[in-house]
Amino acid sequence: MKTLDTTNISVFVSEFILLGFPCPRDIQILLFVFFFFIYLLTLLGNTSIICAVWSSRKLHTPMYILLANFSFLEICYVSSDVPKMLANIISQNKSISYQGCLLQFYFLFSMCAAECFFLSVMSFDRFLAICRPLHYPNIMTHRLCAQLVVFCWVGGFLWLLTPLTLISQVTFCGPNTIDHFLCDLAPLLALSCSPVAGITLVCGIISSLIIFLTFLYILGTYLCVLSVVLRVPSGSGRRKAFSTCASHLAVVCLFYGSVMVMYVSPGSGNYSGMQKFVTLFYVLATPFFNPLIYNFWNKDMKDALKKILNVSL
Secondary structure, eight states: OEEEEETTEEEEESEEEEOOOOOOHHHHHHHHHHHHHHHHHHHHHHHHHHHHHHHOGGGOSHHHHHHHHHHHHHHHHHHTTHHHHHHHHHOSOOEEEHHHHHHHHHHHHHHHHHHHHHHHHHHHHHHHHHHSTTTHHHHSOHHHHHHHHHHHHHHHHHHTHHHHHHHHTSOOOSOOEESSSSOOHHHHHTTOSSOOHHHHHHHHHHHHHHHHHHHHHHHHHHHHHHHHHTTOSSHHHHHHHHHHHHHHHHHHHHHHHHHHHHHTSTTTTSOHHHHHHHHHIIIIIHHHHHHHHHHHHOHHHHHHHHHHHHHHO
């Protein structure tokens, strides 16, 4: 908790008010039903991928092990902010504690960073499978796969430690109303009553580094994949290679497209309505579309899901 003494009066902020979506009550109820439905489908879709990988021996390969971990990450990712958003929509009390706000920021964006790492590792796996097929079994072993999974999880949470430490040192002395549905960096620092230019710069550099470095790495691996695929003589071989990468590329475009619009495009944070829409897209819509994309384009995944449904029926 931060305090500030002004004219011998102690002023402090112990909680924040998340405005969320200010609109008539009947519209808020519709929003709650819609977001709750999307949230449940997101949990169901990503859980189905985990169950399919776990139940099918054919899917016990690094590619699908990474996908199952990615789906579990999506479940944690969407659960770090959506339940609180849903509670605030239908509640008259839209407050979140100071500690709760910092924790929500840390867990949400740590998993966002971990998602960047996972997408990079998954592109590395596809690069090896297509560009180094003979060496793939010797390089991408189950041990290396496990090490990469640990790296993605640990790396994501370590990456956000510096921004969390800097934000925890900021003084908040009122007002305490955040025009957002979660504790995002820009609207949170806007409430500070102490200079935050240096903190904003450092946090911006840290977020830009992980976004651009991982995106450029993914772009580089797929340029290599494309150069190899175009040299494949048979059309069926090219189609198989493209189908292997299509789902991952679609997820990369969805995730990085929304994140870059939010944090990279000039002036993107100046309009609260657009800020909420873009944030809502990458924290709710992207985890919702991911299992649909992977299940739609991947034949092995569809076969495993059909077996699960047959057993359950």
